[in-house]
Amino acid sequence: MSNGDTYDGAIIELRGVHKRFGSLQVLDGIDLALTRGQTTVVIGESGTGKSVLLKHIVVLLRPDSGQVYFHGRRVDDQSEAALVAVRRRFGFLFQLSALFDSMTVAENIAFPLTEHGDYSETEIARTVAEKLHLVGLDGLESRRPGELSGGQKKRVALARAIALNPEVVLYDEPTTGLDPVRADVINELILRLKRNLDVTAVVVTHDMTSAYKVADRIVMLQDGKIIADGPPESFKTSTDPRVRRFVDGRASREDLSVLDVQSNASDA
């Protein structure tokens, strides 16, 4: 393997990643290589291991078997201390935003800066203002996360995730729980970051509108395996019944059988 930045292959690569929680096989042999500068959207039903997959990329979870590579270097076997250097090059937007409630918005965004490296107070204040401006929340510096709406929290969390100008941003269900207008604001932000900061992005979602809007490539997960992989257009025209059901949002007979049992029981 060549080292670090001269590596011109996939920026992130997962090889044969398996992960099990108790008796549940969440990831069952994932092979995935991500191209630099692209936005890859991972779709799939809830509980198919999308978030788990995302957490493996920054080694918040370690695979039971298989490997994870970043710039061609293996990262899943590195110590937490060694991973600090790797993780600094990532931004992670968590599903529940994961803002620190004991801190103000400004302190949250400044957190990665104060923890890594020597930035002066003025540099930090400038970066905070700049990132807040980028997510369209100028002037909210002194608010507490508890005083923000769900959409604002996501945008602050995004500002924090990009505070160190990461190469890769990982989005865990960025539009879930937002109304369609707010969701579209997030989609526009994802596109803007890609354009302005040239970030590689991985977006986990089950929101197809968002997926079509931001994706260069879509990967569909089911039962811990990749069942479809291609450009967004290929999903619009796919004839695979599993893909069609998800994309069109139709429940299968199997899914509906649960309802039949319940209604029969209440009829009796």
Place this chain on the structure above:
Amino acid sequence: MAELQATMTFRTGQRVLRGIDGFGDFWVFAWRTLVWMILGSSQRKNWRLLTPQLYEVGFKSLPVILITGAFVGMVIAVQAIEQFRAVGLEERMGAVVNLSVVRELGPVLAGIMLAGRIGGALTAELGTMNVTEQIDALRSMGVDPIRYLVVPRVLACFLLTPFLTLFADMTGSLGGWFVSVVQRGVDSGPYWDYTQQAVDNFDLFSGLFKGFFFGAALGLISCYKGFFCKPGAEGVGQACTEAFVTSFIAILALDYLLAVFLQAVSERLWGFRSLL
């Protein structure tokens, strides 16, 4: 029947294994905390994290500790005084009350009160941070959550439990004096004379010594339970209960071990001391 027995044996075995597993995890956690305590002590930014915890653990626990101490002293005095009066030894009340408070009840009850007050709060705080992915967020930003969250909290418990024990000793002593001397009319002079005879510096020291252990135990257990709590509000609640019960048992078990140890040390140094 045989099948039921087999299932039960299997389940018990599983539970034992999980228990051992958890116990191992706990010591790994404690070890990592210790390593970060040493590695992190050279950085000033880490010391800044300690101050708010010292305030939370120390200053805010003071009222509870003072009140607990006072009542403990008063209760011992109430229970003992009539018996001592019956045999004409009420002047020796001071020795009994103060020795019990300084050696045993001060540190143990301070530890238990702190396990309830701080332990619960620490577990709930870290548990909520875990459930809302804030701990993952720290890690994703290249910040070790043990260094950032656990070390300052455990250190605050470790450093301040002995001091809080001293405060419990003080009000316990005053409480015993209030009941014996002010309420029940024991002579103040002999009361304190016998106290002075009975209570050694070593007794005071052994109370403080225990405090360090109790503080470290309740801090580590509470943080560990919060750190690895199960998802949801139910998970956090369960973790808090477990943290308190485990801390409570750990404090009493440690108290036993330390009492045996300290007694041996005292006998080695000064020989047997008669209190009567």
